Amino acid sequence: MAEQIHIGFGIDKNFGRFAGITITSLVHNNIANELIIHIVYDELLPEDIDRLKKTEQLYRNLTLHFYQITSTEGMTFIVPPGHITQAMYYRYLFAQMLPKSVKRLIYLDADIICKGDILPLWQTDLEGKVLGAVRDWGEDRSCGRIGLKNGRYFxxxxxxxxxxxxxxQKLTQKLFQWLEQVGNTKILWGDQDALNGVIDGEFAELPNIYNGIVINNTTLNEELDVVLVHYIDYI
Known part of the structure; x- marks a missing residue:
């Protein structure tokens, strides 16, 4: 029996096309299950919305829902220099913008390609934790920089x-409060720093195959049969 898998993207007009590529890779490799995609955005190019809706029409196992952010009141955005935008913080907003009937979600950046079955990820036991994630490369430096006690950084x-x-847990409010209090003093990786700062190691550790990092075309875990490949470019 097909299972419904809820997946979220937080994007702006710079990432609409890339999200479409990620979504296409997801449906191609997960045809046995129903993928329900939730897209939280501030602004998207009309042609990108059109492409996304055409993609939805092509696949029987794909449903798209769009949620436009109309106000950022009460939100603090600290955006490091480079190609990253404040859209990185939109992953904080699913709990309040999606229907309460959506109880679990896989969030994905729009620079990810899916190469396999994500049902085992979806069914992962979070062991009472609010989220699951893959530990980050070079976490020791990040833990020291933002003062994590647990020694784990995702x-x-x-x-x-x-x-x-x-x-x-009212986590969205806590995250924006952390950003407001810490300001620019410790932030290097934006939303990621704040998430780690608030959660401080209290996350379920996911296998590395669900976030296989490729930095500037260099694969960090070549031996892994990676399901989700995450392409990161440092400018």
């Missing part, structure tokens, strides 16, 4: 979220 490009617990 990459926020792939997150398995328990939206019920997220809502109960």
């Amino acid at each position: 990459n926020s490009g792939v997150l398995l979220m328990d939206l019920v617990k997220w809502r109960q």
Whole structure:
């Protein structure tokens, strides 16, 4: 029996086309299950919305939902220099913008390609934690920089979220409060730093195959049969 898998993207007009590529790779490799995609955005190019809707029409196992951000009141965005935009923080907003009936979500950055079955990821036991993630490369430096006590630091490009617990813990508010209090003093990786700063090691550790990092065309874990390949370019 096909299972419904909820997947979220937080994007702006710079990433609409890339999200379309990620979504296409997901449906091609997960044809046995129903993929329900939730796209939180501030602005998208009309041609990108058109392409996304045409993609939805092509695949029987794909449903798209769009949620436009109309106000950023109460939100603090600290954007490091480079090609990254404030859209990185939109992953914080699923719990409040999606229907309460959506209780679990796989969040994906729009620079990811899916190469395999994500059902095992979707079914992962979070062991009571609010989210699951893959530990980041070079986490020791990041832990020291933002003062983590636990010694574990994750990459926020792939997150398995328990939206019920997220809502109960009022995590969105805590994240923006952390950003406001810390300001620019410790932030290097934006949304990722704040997530780690607030959660401080209290996450379920996902296998590396669900966030296989490729930095500037260099694969960090070549031996792995990676399901989700995450392409990161440093400018």
